[in-house]
Amino acid sequence: MPDNQLQSAKTREPAVMTLAPAKRSVRRKLSTNFRFWARSTFSRESLISSFKSLLWVAPLTVLIWVYAEREQLVTQPMVGVAIEAPSAEAGRVVSLVGLPGGIVHVELRGPQAGVDQAKEWLESRQVPLEVDHNLSEGEHEINLQAELNQLQQVAKNGVTVERCDPPSVMVNVDPMTDVEVEVRVRPEDLRRLVGPPVFTPSKVKVIGPRSVIAAAGSSASQPGSQFVAYASLKPFSQQLSVPGKHDFSSVPLSVNIDNPHVILSPVTVSATLVVKQADQRLTLPRVRLLQASPPETFATKKYEVVFPQTLTGVTVVGPEEQIAKLRNEEVVPWAVFQPDYLSTEGDHTAPLTFEFPPGVQLSPEDANRTVTYTLKLRPSSE
Numbered sequence: 402m403p404d405n406q407l408q409s410a411k412t413r414e415p416a417v418m419t420l421a422p423a424k425r426s427v428r429r430k431l432s433t434n435f436r437f438w439a440r441s442t443f444s445r446e447s448l449i450s451s452f453k454s455l456l457w458v459a460p461l462t463v464l465i466w467v468y469a470e471r472e473q474l475v476t477q478p479m480v481g482v483a484i485e486a487p488s489a490e491a492g493r494v495v496s497l498v499g500l501p502g503g504i505v506h507v508e509l510r511g512p513q514a515g516v517d518q519a520k521e522w523l524e525s526r527q528v529p530l531e532v533d534h535n536l537s538e539g540e541h542e543i544n545l546q547a548e549l550n551q552l553q554q555v556a557k558n559g560v561t562v563e564r565c566d567p568p569s570v571m572v573n574v575d576p577m578t579d580v581e582v583e584v585r586v587r588p589e590d591l592r593r594l595v596g597p598p599v600f601t602p603s604k605v606k607v608i609g610p611r612s613v614i615a616a617a618g619s620s621a622s623q624p625g626s627q628f629v630a631y632a633s634l635k636p637f638s639q640q641l642s643v644p645g646k647h648d649f650s651s652v653p654l655s656v657n658i659d660n661p662h663v664i665l666s667p668v669t670v671s672a673t674l675v676v677k678q679a680d681q682r683l684t685l686p687r688v689r690l691l692q693a694s695p696p697e698t699f700a701t702k703k704y705e706v707v708f709p710q711t712l713t714g715v716t717v718v719g720p721e722e723q724i725a726k727l728r729n730e731e732v733v734p735w736a737v738f739q740p741d742y743l744s745t746e747g748d749h750t751a752p753l754t755f756e757f758p759p760g761v762q763l764s765p766e767d768a769n770r771t772v773t774y775t776l777k778l779r780p781s782s783e
Contacts, residue, residue, distance in 0.1 A: 515558030
């Protein structure tokens with residue numbers, strides 16, 4: 402019995418214990434994985450590396466966006482452009498015809514950046530037109546759209562002018578010419594002098610557009626007009642207050658032509674002149690008044706003219722020797738008027754013409770003096 406028990410104890414296999422792995426929940430797995438990802442992603446080295454990448458990736462991205470935006474084709478309508486013809490060049494003057502203010506409106510197309518630059522440039526100045534040097538005298542039509550598209554500030558920005566209003570403009574080509582004219586002193590200055598001044602040189606050239614010079618010559622051919630260069634004595638007013646002979650140098654010249662392209666050559670002259678004694682004033686107590694006698698007509702037979710026979714209190718100015726003759730009654734002044742016989746019966750006014758000694762004239766306050774007369778029906782006409 403003991404032997405059997407001992408034998409069975411020897412043959413029995415020892416018991417082996419094994420530990421089965423514990424089952425983890427899904428939540429715990431996710432939490433573990435997230436902690437692992439966070440430790441690897443947000444580590445000090447990872448954050449520094451990401452920040453360094455951001456420093457050049459972000460600006461590059463912004464630049465790409467900006468460039469794409471600026472390179473996008475856009476259309477900019479109604480851009481106001483002030484155009485001008487070129488100034489006098491190569492012996493000619495080119496001017497715009499029929500375009501008040503020289504303003505046109507254009508439509509631009511191109512990259513946004515280029516359109517912005519071209520628009521700013523066009524709106525900030527007067528744009529000169531390039532006019533063919535071979536154009537003949539007279540008016541010519543210029544294609545504005547073609548001319549504006551040739552501008553460097555438009556073309557270099559990749560911009561084109563799609564439309565222009567108006568599409569074309571007329572320009573006038575006027576060759577330059579010159580004419581020689583005499584130098585004179587203005588009438589208001591001449592009254593202060595004994596006689597006309599002596600100018601050196603006595604003639605100068607007026608240079609300007611041919612049409613302007615021709616128009617000035619035509620106007621000068623009218624009665625009472627002259628195409629001359631006027632010497633201005635205004636800078637020498639102080640010296641002109643002293644009677645006697647004076648010599649002036651660098652007397653400025655001018656012409657009665659309102660055109661910026663008209664010039665004089667030379668622009669100044671020398672002058673020798675004699676200033677007369679200061680004018681004297683005299684109030685005449687009476688001046689005889691006469692009626693101009695027209696040819697006898699039905700109207701002159703119909704009306705009788707009633708008017709004062711003398712004028713009183715007429716003030717004159719003039720040289721001392723001539724005023725003395727009037728004061729001493731050595732010369733008898735008179736005035737005349739012309740009645741209007743075609744008017745109706747009643748009172749009327751008429752301008753006066755005075756006869757005085759040489760150099761004597763009405764004072765400024767009496768310069769527009771008139772007379773009142775009456776037209777009365779003659780008894781035979783009633």
